[in-house]
Amino acid sequence: MKAKAVRLHGANDLRLDEFELPEIKEDEILVKVVSDSVCMSTYKCAILGVNHKRVHEDVADHPAIMGHEMAGDIVKVGAKHQDKFKPGMKFTLQPALNYKGTMWSPGYSYEFFGGDTTYCIIPAEVMELGCLLEYKGKAYYEASLAEPMSCSIGAFNAAYHTHMGVYKHEMGIKKDGKLAILAGAGPMGLGALTYALHRDIRPKMVVVADVNQERLDRAAHLFPVEEAAADGIELHFVNTGKMEDPAAGLREITGGIGFDDVFCYAPVEAVVELSSAVLGRDGCLNFFAGPTDKQFSARMNFYDVHYNSTHVMGTTGGNTDDMIESLRLTAENRIDPAVMVTHIGGLNAAAETTLNLPKIPGGKKLIYTHLNMPLVALADLREMGEKDDRYTALADIVDAHKGLWCPEAEEYLLAHFEQE
Known part of the structure; x- marks a missing residue:
């Protein structure tokens, strides 16, 4: 045919x-x-x-x-x-x-x-x-x-x-933890957000960060913070492009302790490094966005890898x-x-x-x-x-x-x- x-x-x-x-x-x-x-x-x-x-x-x-x-x-x-x-x-x-x-x-x-x-x-x-x-x-x-x-x-x-001291990983995002979606107001970030807010095991805090205010405004319209609060989740939409120190600003939202789970939705060096910088103790960074450049790299804080057990992974x-x-x-x-x-x-x-x-x-x-x-x-x-x-x-x-x-x-x- x-x-x-x-x-x-x-x-x-x-x-x-x-x-x-x-x-x-x-x-x-x-x-x-x-x-x-x-x-x-x-x-x-x-x-x-x-x-x-x-x-x-x-x-x-x-x-x-x-x-x-x-x-x-x-x-x-x-x-x-x-x-x-x-x-x-x-x-x-x-x-x-x-x-x-x-x-x-x-x-x-x-x-x-x-x-x-x-x-x-x-x-x-x-x-x-x-x-x-x-x-x-x-x-x-x-x-x-x-x-x-x-x-x-x-x-x-x-x-x-x-x-x-325990050699066993607990799989999945941290229950009742703090979660960040960076470069997160695009289509895939919004898909991650609707899932984060409504899955069985959920965080207590979700921060969606982006540099595009129009996208952030649309996200806030689709996901009212009041509705998230009614479900027991503290939801923030943050324009990191307007922050003098994005890492410090995002960590401040968490009370200074950093995030348990960070999802990086853009293959951009600055976004990857920001993702590393906002990890809390035992924080898991998922580099979600696949680059086209086979030599793509970015800095990660290896002091925190050693002393704070932060770690990075990727899924496709x-x-x-x-x-x-x-x-x-x-x-x-x-x-x-x-x-x-x-x-x-x-x-x-x-x-x-x-x-x-x-x-x-x-x-x-x-x-x-x-x-x-x-x-x-x-x-x-x-x-x-x-x-x-x-x-x-x-x-x-x-x-x-x-x-x-x-x-x-x-x-x-x-x-x-x-x-x-």
């Missing part, structure tokens, strides 16, 4: 191609992708090409479908998997496959498997690893965003703490359990992944969006792969409505939900905008 997809042909070479999908094998599954959110990791893949760890060397001859934060419908199931999966099921998946020691992943490594496409083929290893998940929710975008949410969930679960992606937790918390209305989304668009906008991602303000860009529409900021929907009443209807729905994308908006979009 024919498919349309944004594919990587080489560094900075993304193309919207139409091509023939091969017939599926008995251990494969054909799916229709409905939504895919654009990840900063996809941008890194697009600009690096074969220099990216996950991209195969012959990508010029076998271009890779971009995108890995996908959700959609199962169309056809190979004989080997018909006992578990059926046509018509909604699906999402955990893309961090870790298959036989490789870094293969949809959106980087496969010619016929990725999210920025109308249809694709899920290969055998995905089912073998238990990474294809049935999705029973209503909105496809929530399943797409379960993947980026799972990355932050994995980071929280991978944090660890120690006790002097989550695992299947993290995905399942994300879907469960979303279904229970405990977290809202939509806080990450600021733009929507069709497949025709995906390549340009990916290649220019750092230059486009706002948060997550959500692509509906069977639509032909420009990338539109949610804040601009009403202006677009001056020429097209459908955008006005969308703006009314979004405004009724604190300016956030929502299941009602997706339902209207899929019903009223042209499908391919």
Whole structure:
């Protein structure tokens, strides 16, 4: 069958191609992708090409479908998997496959498997690893965003703490501790925030620091400090760009003792060093944001490493359990992944969006792969409505939900905008 997809042909070479999908094998599954959110990791893949760890060397001859934060419908199931999966099921998946020691992943490594496409083929290893998940929710975008949410969930679960003289790590963020999210008012930081405030084991203090006041204002609007206080959490939004001494200012909020858990959401030397400087005793720093520079480095206070047991780690992606937790918390209305989304668009906008991602303000860009529409900021929907009443209807729905994308908006979009 024919498919349309944004594919990587080489560094900075993304193309919207139409091509023939091969017939599926008995251990494969054909799916229709409905939504895919654009990840900063996809941008890194697009600009690096074969220099990216996950991209195969012959990508010029076998271009890779971009995108890995996908959700959609199962169309056809190979004989080997018909006992578990059926046509018509909604699906999402955990893309961090870790298959036989490789870094293969949809959106980087496969010619016929990725999210920025109308249809694709899920290969055998995905089912073998238990990474294809049935999705029973209503909105496809929530399943797409379960993947980026799972990355932050994995980071929280991978944090660890120690006790002097006891050689056993206590996994996860510190219960009732002090937690900081630096460069934290962007899309992934907000995903981490909604999780921090509503997970089972929570901190008593959360500080979101950033240098972008507009982003901080939006975060404060979405997460009122009064609501956090009612749940027993002291929440602060801090512009470190306005502080004469950011490290001293952030430590002062903690009463001078520093943070138990710090998450660094930008691969910027100054942010990494600030993250190190605000750690308290036995503080755990997660360097979450992956750099493109293989020589990237920053200073860390090794006096504190020795005498205060501070430590640093990094995580990339989550695992299947993290995905399942994300879907469960979303279904229970405990977290809202939509806080990450600021733009929507069709497949025709995906390549340009990916290649220019750092230059486009706002948060997550959500692509509906069977639509032909420009990338539109949610804040601009009403202006677009001056020429097209459908955008006005969308703006009314979004405004009724604190300016956030929502299941009602997706339902209207899929019903009223042209499908391919």
